[in-house]
Amino acid sequence: MGGARLDGTHDPALRSWVPSADGHPDFPIQNLPLGIFSPTGGARRAGIAIGDRILDLRGIAGLLSGEAARFVEAAGETLNGALALGAGPRRALRLRICELLRQGSPERAGIEPHLHEAASCTLHLPAAVGDYTDFYVGIHHATNVGRQFRPDNPLLPNYKWVPIGYHGRASSVVPSGTPVRRPNGQRKPAAETVPSFGPSRNLDYELELGIWIGPGNELGEPVPIGEAADRIAGYCLLNDWSARDIQGWEYQPLGPFLAKNFATTISPWIVTPEALAPFRAPQAPRPDGDPAPLPYLADEADAASGALAIELEALLVTADMKAKGMAPHRLALSDARHMYWTAAQLVAHHASGGCNLRPGDLLGSGTLSGPDRASCGSLLEATNGGREPIALPSGEERRFLQDGDEVILSARCRREGFAPIGFGECRGAILPAPSA
């Protein structure tokens, strides 16, 4: 299982000489996520987040050797080439960077000039996304959405057999902080006889986990389930913005298109399988009566530890709340364990017909809602299709997102005996639609 091994880099007693690292909610020395950044006025380059700083990997290349050096040499303005190398170089880099950044490292003086204040850097997409696929494996979400259409039979017959997914739009995947323009599109409310074109009235977010592909597979060559975890380079947060009114009108028979391709926001740091090793978990037991996975999706080791215990949170702050200095309001608190299929199963399924995955491809999990209203990872669910608005502390209410609203996704991994780590933010604010 890729990255499941525990080693000295997971020691909760480890401390870093970078002052902000110890106790940092997202990026203590036990995390060391990978990204692409540019310092003010500088070019794009590979970096690792440590506390509120970013370490420039090219800058310290002289302190690396062997596999760790190979990773950095393969990274350019994107990480695609480095992700392609797989777990060996990625793990070697983690081990070495941990040595270099820990308390008492003799290299501190040589490294300090290559630490940039994260707040003054621009974070980019960590890789050029060749293809983006969005799955639908949050079973509570699929049930909640299905219930709005089919109250007695919310899940379709294929749901528990097939990891349902569709191809999304790669060009509009943007890093956290990029404003999101409300889309215009065709809307046809049930009460109207013909559609009209204009700004989406039912703009929504979706709380998802993103999965980065490392080594790919050749066209026509499936990835066996036992090798699938090794194809995963890491994870991020993903907001699959969705225009529900456009979606409802356009999606039959070929699925969502313009309703979702206007933007997908991701957190810019790749949290590696190595960093997540302490937070692996058994796959949730399938309810009685659910079919066993078909053999091409069945793997004992994956079932035993292929799930991830990651708390996922979605927050909303409106323009009015910002003006009043109010804290963001929690929309949802959920967990990645609500995936009906593991990330390895998604990879094996995706490649099972021979489709080639490439380094830097991105998969979304689908919305990861929990079983109750407080854990619903979309407004469609939380407001019951817009019928039951959410009350905000500013006195406002929301059925769907308004212009000026900002959605912030975050994550937290906690386990007794390990240092907690996070993912950083996945944030986007809504701009008004262009004139139609």
Add this chain to the structure above:
Amino acid sequence: MGGARLDGTHDPALRSWVPSADGHPDFPIQNLPLGIFSPTGGARRAGIAIGDRILDLRGIAGLLSGEAARFVEAAGETLNGALALGAGPRRALRLRICELLRQGSPERAGIEPHLHEAASCTLHLPAAVGDYTDFYVGIHHATNVGRQFRPDNPLLPNYKWVPIGYHGRASSVVPSGTPVRRPNGQRKPAAETVPSFGPSRNLDYELELGIWIGPGNELGEPVPIGEAADRIAGYCLLNDWSARDIQGWEYQPLGPFLAKNFATTISPWIVTPEALAPFRAPQAPRPDGDPAPLPYLADEADAASGALAIELEALLVTADMKAKGMAPHRLALSDARHMYWTAAQLVAHHASGGCNLRPGDLLGSGTLSGPDRASCGSLLEATNGGREPIALPSGEERRFLQDGDEVILSARCRREGFAPIGFGECRGAILPAPSA
């Protein structure tokens, strides 16, 4: 309207000094399509097809200047950078290459060393496909397929309002000649209660027109319908291989996924809007009672001349027919005029919500069947869902494709007073599925 202008390059009396060009069914001097090729042992480079030869554009760069030179400078191992430049440089290159290759050109001696025999070259994808979108705008196909599910009401209510499309898989777009491995996948025939995993039994082809995007648009900035044709860099043939049994089981509610992402074959030459100028046609009149396009899709000039009169043909040759030296059997003869929406309408719709198109993106038209059985561009239609097999001249019959079968798409543009041109071949043969 991009490329609608007629000029001296369309003169049917033009002759080339390249011996095979005159009367060549695809590539006379009036065509001059763009591609990426490599000669035996050589690197990838930009070329233009002329007769049975390929002109190496870098090789003759010294004979170009101004806009034409800019096009070639922007082309590398792919044409993405050159396509991004739009109609000006593309048209300038066409004018100059026409001068250089026509009878009596004083530059013949300098050009001849840069002509490669096409049969000994490898043709590649002409551009790196950032995103591939497949539409569904062949109205006869949509009607035929819909009738199999809903005999009385084959077209869904959105069909005549929305140019229906979905995101396809970019990584598995391959050039003509690449073998296509039959996919394994989940199949659940109606007579069985649970699905099984194994080779698709209902493998099909789809006869489509491909559309290459030239200059793109920024995220959040729609493309007005009046400018949409200028975003098109050219056209190709496209075979959207489809595993109908996998499709039938997986596609609800998010559309086709593994049923189509194992391969999409395209013809490798980009036939430009300039070459197609003589073959522009009025959009087919909408039947009485059909709604007018919404304003964001309505453009008088586009309706007057935005359609394309291109005869499209699909041929099948089985392993047995090859062994017997038999000619391929025609599966379908259809026409690109069966598109319910023009290519410009597809571009404007795609960008209408702000989705960014990038140079080298590829759009498929959807299957372009005509109104009768002989013009059905898929076996699903031609065999009525596999119920009525096609008889082949070898004595074999086909409901769907067998291993060893090869499908060949071709195209022909003809109009009185102009030289006919074609697209070259879009060809793929079926290999057996990997062991499941």
